Amino acid sequence: MAVKTKRSTRIAVTLLGWGIALWLFFPIFWMILTGFKSEVEAVSTPPKLFFMPTLSSYAEVFERASYWHFALNTVIVSVGATAGALLLAIPAAYSMAFMPSKRTRGTLLWMLSTRMLPPVGVLVPIYLLARNTHLLDTCTGLAIVDMLTNLPIIVWMLFTFFREVPAPILEAGRMDGATRWQEMTMVLLPLALPGIASTALLSLILCWNEAFWSLNLTSSNAAPLTAFIASFSSPEGLFFGKLSAASTLAVAPILVFGWISQKQLVRGLTFGAVK
Amino acid sequence: MQAVVEHSPTPGASAQKGKGAGFLLLSPAVLILLVWSLVPLGMTLWYSLLNYNLVDPTLHGFAGFSNYWYLLTDPDFLHSLLNTFILVAGVLVISVGGGTLLAVLYDQEFFGRGIARVLVISPFFIMPTVSALLWKNLMLHPIYGVYSAMMRAVGLTPIDWLAKFPLLTVMMIVAWEWLPFAVLILLTAVQSLDSEQKEAARMDGAGPIARFRHIILPHLGRAISVVVMIETIYLLTVFAEISVTTAGGPGVASTNLAYLIYSRALLQFDVGGASAGGIIAIIIANIVAVFLVRSVARNLEV
Numbered sequence: 001m002a003v004k005t006k007r008s009t010r011i012a013v014t015l016l017g018w019g020i021a022l023w024l025f026f027p028i029f030w031m032i033l034t035g036f037k038s039e040v041e042a043v044s045t046p047p048k049l050f051f052m053p054t055l056s057s058y059a060e061v062f063e064r065a066s067y068w069h070f071a072l073n074t075v076i077v078s079v080g081a082t083a084g085a086l087l088l089a090i091p092a093a094y095s096m097a098f099m100p101s102k103r104t105r106g107t108l109l110w111m112l113s114t115r116m117l118p119p120v121g122v123l124v125p126i127y128l129l130a131r132n133t134h135l136l137d138t139c140t141g142l143a144i145v146d147m148l149t150n151l152p153i154i155v156w157m158l159f160t161f162f163r164e165v166p167a168p169i170l171e172a173g174r175m176d177g178a179t180r181w182q183e184m185t186m187v188l189l190p191l192a193l194p195g196i197a198s199t200a201l202l203s204l205i206l207c208w209n210e211a212f213w214s215l216n217l218t219s220s221n222a223a224p225l226t227a228f229i230a231s232f233s234s235p236e237g238l239f240f241g242k243l244s245a246a247s248t249l250a251v252a253p254i255l256v257f258g259w260i261s262q263k264q265l266v267r268g269l270t271f272g273a274v275k
Numbered sequence: 276m277q278a279v280v281e282h283s284p285t286p287g288a289s290a291q292k293g294k295g296a297g298f299l300l301l302s303p304a305v306l307i308l309l310v311w312s313l314v315p316l317g318m319t320l321w322y323s324l325l326n327y328n329l330v331d332p333t334l335h336g337f338a339g340f341s342n343y344w345y346l347l348t349d350p351d352f353l354h355s356l357l358n359t360f361i362l363v364a365g366v367l368v369i370s371v372g373g374g375t376l377l378a379v380l381y382d383q384e385f386f387g388r389g390i391a392r393v394l395v396i397s398p399f400f401i402m403p404t405v406s407a408l409l410w411k412n413l414m415l416h417p418i419y420g421v422y423s424a425m426m427r428a429v430g431l432t433p434i435d436w437l438a439k440f441p442l443l444t445v446m447m448i449v450a451w452e453w454l455p456f457a458v459l460i461l462l463t464a465v466q467s468l469d470s471e472q473k474e475a476a477r478m479d480g481a482g483p484i485a486r487f488r489h490i491i492l493p494h495l496g497r498a499i500s501v502v503v504m505i506e507t508i509y510l511l512t513v514f515a516e517i518s519v520t521t522a523g524g525p526g527v528a529s530t531n532l533a534y535l536i537y538s539r540a541l542l543q544f545d546v547g548g549a550s551a552g553g554i555i556a557i558i559i560a561n562i563v564a565v566f567l568v569r570s571v572a573r574n575l576e577v
Contacts, residue, residue, distance in 0.1 A: 014385040020377065021391035024455070027409050028397055030421060034413060046424045092304035099297030105575060107305065109568055114312040116564030118512045120533040121557035124540050124550050125318035148311045155304060180296050209402040211515035212533075216541065226515065229404040233411075233519035240412055240419065247405040258400035259393050266463045269456070271571050273501045274464050 028255075034244035042240035057241035058249075067246065070228035074250075076139045077214075077224055078207035081146035082200050085154045088147075090196070093158035094184050098170060108159065111152040112271055119149070119212050130217055139222045142214060146207045154203055157268035161195025162188065198264035201257050205265075208254050225250040316557070322550035329544035342551035351527050352552070355535040362446055362531055363510040369450040371502060374457025379491060381458065382465045392462070399455035403515035410448045411437060411520045441521045441529035448516050453509075457502050464498035465491060497570065504567035511560055532556050 034042050036053040061067050096104045126145065127136070135141030165188060173187040189196065211226045218227055229250055232243045258265070266274055326338045346352045381392050398406065414420050415436045423433030436444040468491065476486050512533040517523055523530035523538065530538075532552065540549035 010385060013380065013383045014387075017380055017383070017385050017388065017391050020380070021394040024451070025394035025397055026421075027406075027414055027451070028401065030413055031405075031409050043419045045419065046428065047419070047421050088304045088307065091300035095297040095300035099300075101297065105572075107301070108575065109572055111305075111308060112571060113564055113568050114308050116508055116560055116567065117312060117316070118508070118533070118556045118560040120512045120514065120536050121553040121560070122315035122319055123536060124322055124546055124553060125315040127541065128546070129315070129318075148307065151304065151308060151311075205400065209400070211403040212512065215404075215515060215518060216537065226402050226404045229402065229408060230515065230519045232408055233404075238412070243408060243412060247409065251401050251405055254400050254402070255397060258396070262393075262396055262459060263463070266460055270460055270498075270501050270505065272575075273571050274460050274498045 028251075031244045032248050034240055035248045037241050037244075039239055039241045042244070043238075057245035060242055061246045061249070065228070065242070065246065067228070067249065070223055070225050071249070073139055073218075073222050074208060074224035074226075077143045077146060077222070078204050080139065080143035081150065081207045082203040084143065084147040085151050085203055086196070086200060089151060089154040089158050089199075090189075091184070092155050093162050094188060096155075097159055097162035097165075098167060098188075108156065111155055115149075115152040123216060126213075127216065137218050137221045137223075142217055142222055142224070145213050145217065146210055149210075149213075150203050150206055153206070153268055153271070154199055156271045157199045157202065158192075158196065160267055160272040161192050161199065164195070165191050195264075198261050199268060201261045202265050202268040205254050205257055319550045319553045319557070322546050323554050325547050327546040327550075329546060331544075338547055342547045343555075346548060346551050346555070351530070352535065354527050355530045355532050358442055358527075358529065359511065359531040359533075361442060362449065362513060363507055365443075365446040366450045366453055366510055367503060367506060369446075370453040370457040370506060371499060373454050374461050374502065375492075375495065375499065377454075377458045378461035378465045378495075379487060381462055396455045396459050398451050399453070399459065401452065403452065404519050406452055407448055407516040407519045410444075410451070415444065437521055438525065441525065445513075445516055445520060445529050448520070449510065449513055452516075453506055456506065460502050461495060461498055464495050468494045500570055501567070504563055504570065507563045508560060508567070511556065511563075532559075 033049075035057055036055070037048070037051055038054050038056055041048055041051050042057075096108065130136040130141045130145075133141075135144070169191065170183055170187055173183050178187065209226065211230075214224050214226045215230060218224065229243075229247055232239075232246070323342055324338055324340070326334045326336050326341075328334045377395065381388065381395065385391075401409070412420070414422050417423055417433050417435040420433070426433045434440075473486065473490060476490055481489070513531060514533045514537065517529055517531065517534045518537075521529040523534045527535075533556070536549050536552040536556065539545045539552060
């Protein structure tokens with residue numbers, strides 16, 4: 001009896017679990033599918049599930065839309081912002097994790113609170129500062145803003161990873177005559193590498209998908225993929241095949257990164273409150 | 276332990292040295308964040324008290340609180356404030372309510388659970404401009420959209436969602452992005468629940484609903500509050516989804532505070548008015564932030 005109800009429950013759970021998953025994923029699936037349609041088939045009514053796949057939309061995106069220009073901007077900005085943030089955050093997190101003082105707790109919470117500043121609240125001064133320093137529509141300008149927005153999250157996430165490295169191991173290194181610098185670069189970094197990698201991944205994901213600043217601080221030179229896709233909101237968006245192909249290219253790397261690192265991301269996204 | 280004592284003859288001096296190094300390592304990050312958080316804030320505050328328009332040089336001088344007064348009596352502003360609250364509240368209800376139920380669902384074992392989970396979480400990793408256009412064109416387009424085709428297939432007339440229900444449709448798009456976030460966080464929290472405890476409750480004859488109410492929900496309490504606060508911070512400044520779908524329209528039907536400030540600042544060049552709006556956004560966000568910081572602080576052992 002018990003086994004029987006259990007089996008029917010299990011079937012119901014399986015159906016529900018898969019049904020909801022497929023429904024939520026459907027738009028992404030359809031986008032990938034439409035990218036392989038010709039423009040005529042992309043707008044056929046009723047929409048076609050089966051068709052002759054073609055790469056014509058992809059070819060057009062690469063040829064006409066100078067896709068690589070935007071992709072390169074996204075990579076430069078994301079990697080630049082992440083590298084800059086790690087460079088500032090690793091020493092800070094190291095200091096707070098292994099040399100805590102009375103003010104460490106307050107500093108961490110203050111850093112968290114700076115993340116709470118809504119970007120739109122400082123849109124005007126940041127825009128004017130960028131314009132006056134000629135950083136408007138440059139990769140440098142956008143990378144600096146992205147780096148500063150994500151710095152608190154990165155410090156926090158690194159801090160929670162560093163604290164899991166047992167302090168005696170670092171002390172042992174110091175006993176053997178290692179300097180602070182050697183201790184950090186040769187003992188801590190290799191031990192905390194998985195944590196640093198997932199922190200870097202979260203930062204890359206956040207920078208890659210960042211839309212508010214990239215739409216407002218760039219126009220053509222430094223426009224990243226988020227802005228490139230936004231340009232399809234004009235009547236050009238009616239080219240469903242091209243839109244889908246460009247979108248698939250833009251989201252594919254991050255989707256894969258996200259799948260790989262979903263578990264570790266939780267920690268960074270919740271400031272260590274949920275592990 | 277022995278070694279520590281032997282090799283550091285003057286522990287006081289070593290601690291002193293540690294303090295100096297710690298400060299040195301910490302200060303670059305702190306200083307740059309200090310500048311980043313104070314300078315723009317101060318500038319917004321200052322601009323909000325000025326008559327300042329980028330294209331009208333005749334307009335200058337100290338404005339006092341007139342920018343605020345003008346904004347607070349502007350029906351568009353009040354409408355955008357209302358839209359902001361509707362958007363935030365609607366997405367929160369959908370994502371946290373749905374996220375809690377889905378977290379429990381995907382905690383159950385079933386065939387292919389790992390893949391199903393990955394599919395559910397995926398929308399969170401889609402950049403906002405892509406998800407907005409994906410829904411606007413491929414899903415909800417009144418002629419070519421898949422949803423419209425489905426409605427026609429069952430004999431209904433397709434609806435031009437973004438024209439008829441702009442705010443509701445934007446809310447749905449944003450909820451599609453944030454529901455997976457809630458599932459991701461809450462699922463992690465559910466899984467940290469001791470399975471022995473769940474098993475014990477089952478042995479004691481607690482039904483699924485009783486187990487959910489008395490064991491799972493209390494355990495999720497803190498994770499839910501963290502999700503609510505983090506989402507609120509992001510949802511207060513939803514921008515790209517509005518910008519590429521409705522551009523705030525028709526009229527101000529789907530304009531939220533973020534989009535209003537953007538249009539005042541970069542379309543109408545009214546620096547003073549936009550800054551006053553920015554200060555109001557900051558005040559609202561800070562009310563939420565206080566609770567988030569407190570909740571995280573409770574969990575922080577330093």
